[in-house]
Amino acid sequence: MAPTTVTTPAAVRPAKPWYKILYIQVLIAIVLGALVGWKFQDFATSDWVKALGDGFIKLIKMVIAPIIFCTVVSGISHIQDAKKVGRIGIKALVYFEVVSTFALVIGLVVGNLVRPGAGFGGAMASADKVATYAEQAKAQKSVDFFLHIIPDTVVGAFANGEILQVLLFSILFGFSLMALGERGHTLRSFIDDAAQGVFGVISIVMRAAPVGAFGAMAYTIGKFGTGAILNLVGLIATFYLTAGLFVIVVLGIIARVVGFSIFKFLAYIKDELLIVLGTSSSESALPSLMEKLERLGCSKSVVGLVVPTGYSFNLDGTNIYMTLATLFIAQALGFDLTLGQQITILVVAMLTSKGASGITGAGFITLAATLAVVDPRLVPGMAIVLGIDKFMSECRALTNLCGNGVACVVVSWWEGELDRGRLEANLNKQVDPTDIETAVTTS
Numbered sequence: 001m002a003p004t005t006v007t008t009p010a011a012v013r014p015a016k017p018w019y020k021i022l023y024i025q026v027l028i029a030i031v032l033g034a035l036v037g038w039k040f041q042d043f044a045t046s047d048w049v050k051a052l053g054d055g056f057i058k059l060i061k062m063v064i065a066p067i068i069f070c071t072v073v074s075g076i077s078h079i080q081d082a083k084k085v086g087r088i089g090i091k092a093l094v095y096f097e098v099v100s101t102f103a104l105v106i107g108l109v110v111g112n113l114v115r116p117g118a119g120f121g122g123a124m125a126s127a128d129k130v131a132t133y134a135e136q137a138k139a140q141k142s143v144d145f146f147l148h149i150i151p152d153t154v155v156g157a158f159a160n161g162e163i164l165q166v167l168l169f170s171i172l173f174g175f176s177l178m179a180l181g182e183r184g185h186t187l188r189s190f191i192d193d194a195a196q197g198v199f200g201v202i203s204i205v206m207r208a209a210p211v212g213a214f215g216a217m218a219y220t221i222g223k224f225g226t227g228a229i230l231n232l233v234g235l236i237a238t239f240y241l242t243a244g245l246f247v248i249v250v251l252g253i254i255a256r257v258v259g260f261s262i263f264k265f266l267a268y269i270k271d272e273l274l275i276v277l278g279t280s281s282s283e284s285a286l287p288s289l290m291e292k293l294e295r296l297g298c299s300k301s302v303v304g305l306v307v308p309t310g311y312s313f314n315l316d317g318t319n320i321y322m323t324l325a326t327l328f329i330a331q332a333l334g335f336d337l338t339l340g341q342q343i344t345i346l347v348v349a350m351l352t353s354k355g356a357s358g359i360t361g362a363g364f365i366t367l368a369a370t371l372a373v374v375d376p377r378l379v380p381g382m383a384i385v386l387g388i389d390k391f392m393s394e395c396r397a398l399t400n401l402c403g404n405g406v407a408c409v410v411v412s413w414w415e416g417e418l419d420r421g422r423l424e425a426n427l428n429k430q431v432d433p434t435d436i437e438t439a440v441t442t443s
Contacts, residue, residue: 002341008313017048017134017391021274022207022210022271023270023271023274025209025210026209026210026213026271026274026275026278027069027274028210028280029209029210029211029213029214029217029278030213030214030274030278032218033212033213033214033215033216033218033221033278033363034218034221034430035113036049036221036222036323037217037219037220037221037222037223038213038221038222040222041222042222044218044221044222044223045219045222045223046062046218046239049215049218049219049222049252050215050219051215051298052211052214052215052216053181053213053214053215053216053217053219053278053279054203054215054216055212055215056208056211056212056213056215056216056279056284057212057279057283057284058211059205059208059212060205060283060284060285060286061161061283061284062205063198063201063205063287064161064163064165064196064283064286064287064308065157065158065161065166065200065403066194067171067195067199067202067286067287067290068160068163068166068167068170068304068308069158069166069169069173070168070173070191070192070194070195070198071195071300071303071304072167072174072304072305072308073170073173073174073177073191073302073304074174074188074191074192074195074300075174075299075300075301075302075303075304075305075428076170076171076174076175076177076178076301076304076305077174077178077184077188077191079175084301085171085174085175085301085305087415088301088302088305088306088411089309089414089417091306091411091414091415092271092305092306092310092407092411093309093310093313094307095314095407095410095411095414096310096313096314096407097350098255098351099251099309099314099316099348099403100314100315100316101249101346101402102111102246102250103246103250103316103317103319103320104319104320104322104323104345104346104349104350105264105323105346106242106245106246106250106320107242107319107320107321107322107323107324107327108323108342108345108346110238110241110242110245110324110325110326111238111326111328111331112327114238115326115331116234116235116238116324116328116331117235117325117327117330117331117332118330118331122386124185146165148162148165148393149164149165149168150165150168151165151168151169154169157169161309161376163308163312164308164312166308167308167309170303175317183189186443194397198287199287199291200285202291206271206288207276210273211276212276212278212279212284212436213274213277213278214278216278216279217398220440221302231246235325235328235385236392238311238324239320239321239324239325239392239395241322242320242321243317243395243396243398243399246264246316246320246399246402247266247399248262250297251402251406252405254406254410255409258409258410258413259413259420260409260423260424260427261427263425264427264428265405265406265409265431266294266402266425267427267428268292269285269289269292269401269402269405271285271288272285272288272289272292272401273285273398273401274403275288276394276397276398276401277394277398282311282397282398282401283311286307286308286311289307289401289404289405290304290307292302293307293405295409295422295426296409296418296422296423296426296427297409297412297418297420297421297422297423297426298408298412298418298419299412299415299417299418300366301417301419302408302412302415303408303412306404306407306408306411307404307408310403310407310408311400311404314400314403314404314407315396315400315403316399316400316402317395317396317397317398317399317400317403318350318400318401319350320346320396320399321367321392321395321396322347322348322349322367322370323349325344325385325392326345326367326370326371326374326378327365328385329371329385330375330378333377334376335375335377335378337375339376341374341375344374345370345374348370348374349370349397357401367385399425409423
């Protein structure tokens with residue numbers, strides 16, 4: 001009998017040596033960075049070490065606007081039915097609001113049960129620093145937020161890296177190309193090719209992720225010290241456990257309904273999670289997350305619309321932080337919030353969290369806005385959590401990343417455009433999820 005020839009898919013390659021695997025490199029870099037920050041504080045807080053982390057984040061931000069533009073325009077322009085775009089957007093927003101509400105409620109429930117702020121005797125931080133965040137919170141009105149979505153100029157939106165502004169222009173441009181029909185074929189092909197070129201840039205930039213993670217972690221530990229972590233370890237531990245509970249239980253149930261394991265999904269995006277952990281920025285993983293979700297079986301149109309929108313409208317980690325931190329501050333200052341005030345937290349937080357990802361110190365600013373509405377006497381209590389906000393932001397970013405990844409898969413499934421074969425192959429590790437070059441050459 002003639003031998004059977006087995007064709008190996010292009011993405012299936014021999015296992016890489018452990019030292020060449022990206023997430024292992026990043027994990028080692030994080031540990032080394034923490035050790036350097038602890039033992040060599042003067043060196044760790046130098047401008048050059050800080051520049052390693054800041055430089056990597058800038059490299060990533062450099063490609064965010066072009067990849068969003070190319071992905072969104074390509075996804076929309078290839079759709080024949082304009083109603084489909086609106087349908088995807090509505091489904092995404094409905095999902096965001098429902099899941100965000102669960103995140104807020106979990107934060108409130110855990111805060112009431114654990115009461116991490118009860119008996120708190122910590123010293124208050126500088127009121128001047130808190131006042132700065134409070135002023136920014138006052139300036140962040142709903143009307144201003146919606147007007148800010150419209151860029152003054154298209155070039156300015158790209159130059160400033162404003163995700164929502166770039167998204168708005170990309171959607172309009174995609175509809176314009178769709179209306180051109182066959183006449184827009186050449187331009188659509190060019191944008192598709194440009195997207196592959198940008199993904200190639202990402203594959204190069206991601207090789208610097210361990211260096212960036214090392215610099216960011218060394219500077220953080222060197223500047224704030226291990227004492228800053230231990231000072232309010234109860235709140236930090238409660239927040240991390242609550243976020244973990246949300247990811248495993250809430251997102252886990254949602255994933256099970258769709259037909260995949262949340263644990264396998266987290267393993268699939270482990271590179272992005274470790275990069276976010278090292279840099280404390282969810283934006284640092286945005287381009288590679290979008291690329292991985294496409295290879296996971298999500299349609300290009302869904303990825304292009306859901307993920308960028310989710311970075312402003314689906315901030316599960318920020319929502320948990322706001323409710324939990326509000327209760328912590330109230331407990332630390334000796335205020336017993338009524339049921340009506342806690343319901344107010346839910347309503348206000350649903351509004352103040354929207355668009356927060358585009359603001360510097362987003363989690364802290366939205367916390368200030370929430371506290372000011374619930375009870376102005378709570379605003380000075382923000383000084384209690386100011387010193388550890390850097391460490392809280394890491395958990396916010398990690399949870400936000402997980403939530404947006406799951407949201408994209410859910411909306412693709414809801415829209416009937418989830419490729420089950422690719423989903424199972426990637427989650428069962430039949431292909432190498434870290435090999436970005438493969439996607440550039442084969443997609």
